[in-house]
Amino acid sequence: MIHYPEPVQILTGDSAPDQAGLALAAGSLVIIPTETVYGLGADAENAEAVARVFQVKGRPTDHPLIVHIASADCIDAWAIDVPDYARDLAVAYWPGPMTLVLHRSNKARDFITGGQDTVALRVPAHPVTREVIAKLGEVKADNCAGIAAPSANRFGKVSPTTLNHAVEELQDLLDANDLGVDGGHCDIGIESTIIECTGSHPIILRRGAITESDIEQIAQLSENESNVRAPGMLASHYAPNAKVQVIQSTNEITHTSAPVGLLAPHEIDTPPHVIRLGAPTDVHDYARVLYSSLRAADDKHCETIYVISPQGPGIAAAIRDRITRASTQG
Ligand code: TXA
Ligand code: MG
Numbered sequence: 001m002i003h004y005p006e007p008v009q010i011l012t013g014d015s016a017p018d019q020a021g022l023a024l025a026a027g028s029l030v031i032i033p034t035e036t037v038y039g040l041g042a043d044a045e046n047a048e049a050v051a052r053v054f055q056v057k058g059r060p061t062d063h064p065l066i067v068h069i070a071s072a073d074c075i076d077a078w079a080i081d082v083p084d085y086a087r088d089l090a091v092a093y094w095p096g097p098m099t100l101v102l103h104r105s106n107k108a109r110d111f112i113t114g115g116q117d118t119v120a121l122r123v124p125a126h127p128v129t130r131e132v133i134a135k136l137g138e139v140k141a142d143n144c145a146g147i148a149a150p151s152a153n154r155f156g157k158v159s160p161t162t163l164n165h166a167v168e169e170l171q172d173l174l175d176a177n178d179l180g181v182d183g184g185h186c187d188i189g190i191e192s193t194i195i196e197c198t199g200s201h202p203i204i205l206r207r208g209a210i211t212e213s214d215i216e217q218i219a220q221l222s223e224n225e226s227n228v229r230a231p232g233m234l235a236s237h238y239a240p241n242a243k244v245q246v247i248q249s250t251n252e253i254t255h256t257s258a259p260v261g262l263l264a265p266h267e268i269d270t271p272p273h274v275i276r277l278g279a280p281t282d283v284h285d286y287a288r289v290l291y292s293s294l295r296a297a298d299d300k301h302c303e304t305i306y307v308i309s310p311q312g313p314g315i316a317a318a319i320r321d322r323i324t325r326a327s328t329q330g
Contacts, residue, residue, distance in 0.1 A: 007171060008031070008167055008170075008171050008174050008178055008179065008180045009176075009178075009179050009180070010163065010167070010179075010180045010181075010182060011179055011180065011181045011182065012181075012182045016128065016181050016182075017128055017129075017131030017132045017134075017135055017181070018131075018135050019179065020032070020132045020135070020179055020181050021131075021132050021133075021134070021135020021136040021138070021139060022135065022139060023177065023178075023179050024041060024042065024043045024049075024132070024136045024147060025043060025136055025139040025140055026177075027042075027043065027046055027048060027049045028049070028175070028177045028178050028179065029041065029042050029049060029052055029053060029056065029174060029175075029178040029179075030042075030132070030147075030178065030179045030180070030181060031152050031163060031166045031167065031170070031178075031179070031180040031181065032068075032126075032128075032129045032132055032147065032149060032181055032183070033126050033128055033129055033163065033181060033182070033183025033184065033186065034068075034124040034125075034126045034129055034149075034183075034186065035096070035097060035124060035125045035126050035186060035187045035188050036097045036124075036186060036188050036189070036190060036191050036192050036208070036209070037151045037152070037159035037160060037161055037186055037189070037190070037191055037291070038151070038152040038159070038160040038161065038162070038163060038165070038166040038183075038186065039066075039068070039129075039147070039149030039150065039151060039152055040053055040056060040057060040149055040150060040151070040152040040166070040170065041053075041068070041132075041147040041148065041149040042147070042148050042149070043136065043140075043145070043146075043147070043148075044065075044067045044068075044108075044112055044145070044146035044147060044148035045107070045109070045145070045146070047109070047111050050065070050111050050112060050148050051111065053065065053148065053149075053150065055173075056170055056173045056174060057150055057153070057154060057155050058154050058155040059150065059155040060155075061111070061114065062114040062115065063114055063150075064112060064113045064114040064116060064118075064119075064120060065112050065120070065148040065149065065150050066099050066120040066121070066122050066148070066149060066150070066192075067108065067112060067119060067120065067121050067122070067146035067147070067148050068122055068123070068124050068129070068133060068146060068147040068148075068149055069121055069122070069123055069133065069144060069146045070123065070130070070133050070134060070137060070143060070144065070145075071094070071095075071123055072087070072090040072091060072094050072123065073143075073144075074121075074143070074144035074146070075087065075090060075100075075102070075121065076105075077105065077107055077144035078102075078104065078105055078107050078108050078119055078121055078144070078146065079100075079102035079103060079104060079105055079108070079119055079121065080102075080103050080104070080105050081102075081103045081198075082102055082103075082197070083197055083199075083200070085197065085201070085202060085218065085219035086100050086102060086195075086197035086202070088218045088219060089195065089197070089202065089215065089218050089219065090123070092214075092217075092218050093210050093214065094122075094123035095123040095124060095125035095130065096123070096124075096125050096209075096210065097125070097188050097191075097192040097193060097208050097209040097210055098122065098192055098193050098195065098208070098210040099120050099121065099122040099192045099193065099194045099195070099206075100120070100121050100122070100195055100197050101118050101119070101120050101194060101195065101196045101197060101198065101205065102118060102119060102121060102197050102198065103117060103118060103119075103198055104116075104117060104118055104119035105119075107144075112148050118196075118198060120194065121146075122192055126183050128181060128183045129147075129181070129183065132147070132181065133145070133146070133147055151191060152166035152169070152170060153165075153166070153169055153170075154169055154170070156237055156238075156239055157169065157238070157239060157240075158238050158239070158240055158291050158294050158295055158326070159190075159191060159238065159291055160291070161185060161186040161189050161288070161291050161292055162184075162185050162186070162292070163180050163181070163182045163183070165291075165292070165295060166180065167180050185288070185292075186288070187288070188208075188209045188284075188287055188288065189287040189288035189289065189290055189291060189292075190208060190209065190287045190290060190291070190315075190318055190319065190322055191206065191208055192206075192208045192209075192210070193206060193207060193208030193209065193210040193211070193215075193318070194206040194208070195210075195215065196226050199222060199224070200222070201219065201220055201221060201222035201223075201224075202215060202219050202221055202222060203221065203222045203224065203225075203226045204221065205226055206321075207317055207318035207321050208315075208318050209287065209315050209318065211313070211314035211315060211317075211318075212313070212314070212317075213313070213314065237325040237326070237328075238291070238294070238322050238325050238326045239325070239326050239328075240294040240295065240297055240298050240305065240326065241298045242261070242294075242297045242298060242302045242303060242304060242305045243303065243304045243305070243327075244294070244304075244305045244307060244323065244326045244327035245304055245305070245306055245307065245327060246307050246308075246309060246323060246324070246327055247306050247307065247308060248308065249308075250262065250264070250268065250269070250270075250271050250274075250306070250308075252306070253271060253274060253306050255273065256303065258301075258302075258303035258304075259275055259300060259301060259302050259303065260274055260275065260302055260303060260304045260305070260306060261274065261275045261276070261277040261293075261296070261297040261300065261302040261304070261305045261306065262274045262275070262276055262277060262305075262306050262307075262308075263277045263278040263280075263289075263290070263293045263294075263305060263306070263307045263308070264278075264279065264306075264307070264308035265279070265280060265281075265286070265308065265310065266279040266280060266281050268308060274306075275297075275300055275302060277293040277294075277296050277297050277300075277302075277305065278290070278292075278293030278296075280310075283310045283312070283314075283315050283316050283319070284315065286310045286316075286319055287315055287318070287319055290319060290322060290323075293305075294326060307323050307327070309323050
């Protein structure tokens with residue numbers, strides 16, 4: 001007999017957050033929407049559930065997970081020796097696409113932190129997931145209960161920006177009790193900015209929608225390199241099956257018999273016989289469509305994805321960072 005995996009149950013509507021919170025408290029995994037990308041969530045204090053997250057993702061267990069919490073008031077439950085500038089950043093940009101790496105408290109166990117003495121915390125802005133976190137806290141009688149969630153993709157692959165993308169990629173690996181919560185297309189589309197806050201000044205570990213200049217409005221960035229190990233910052237990451245090639249002009253596109261795709265700002269025309277994967281209208285739209293464009297290339301069996309990157313600082317730099325990693329063959 002052929003074994004077909006049970007489909008993941010998809011939750012929509014008003015009762016979704018409560019059901020999802022209950023499932024997390026019971027030890028199941030839940031795919032959750034955030035404003036950045038979809039996450040594969042588990043109760044951050046449940047060792048077995050967290051172990052399944054690593055298994056489903058195919059991720060080495062020494063790559064730590066971000067803990068998603070209800071509010072900045074929960075920083076001291078999860079972290080110690082929190083510098084003032086980190087609290088200021090939290091007040092300024094939470095809820096939002098920013099993750100703070102802090103010295104951990106005893107609540108942040110080795111199975112979350114990969115054995116490091118730091119923990120990564122984020123208050124997501126997506127209203128549905130904020131309700132899921134609240135429900136988990138209610139069931140556990142702990143307002144600072146957290147959801148440990150990496151992006152809901154297989155290790156090294158493209159992050160999902162719709163529930164469908166996450167379910168397609170993970171459903172064969174999930175159990176019948178696991179759930180997916182539909183929260184629409186992610187607003188931002190690239191992962192949160194990760195900021196190390198263990199020294200006298202903040203250090204950016206991963207660029208995102210909270211930019212260098214956003215941070216510098218609150219605190220001066222460190223001139224030093226980070227000593228913190230941030231696995232997942234691998235050269236090759238966010239990789240679709242198709243080869244990603246960065247170009248400056250569509251004149252560089254070379255044709256073979258295989259289909260090729262193009263992701264480029266909308267003002268750039270699509271040459272004949274090229275599949276247009278994305279035509280973002282501005283830099284925020286570029287971040288929003290980046291990952292779905294890379295996925296579309298695989299659906300359309302493109303051999304090569306030609307990419308013209310956005311120019312400038314801020315979120316454009318975060319996008320170029322993702323494109324570079326996607327173009328690095330692993
Ligand atoms: O936007 C996001 O950040 C999404 C959504 C779901 O919140 N999450 C996400 O998680 O991108 P993930 O696991 O795919 O990437 C988190 C990164 C990893 O590179 C990990 O190594 C790093 O954060 N990280 C987590 N905890 C850390 C820690 N204690 N110290 C240094 N880096 C850490
Ligand atoms: Mg990821």
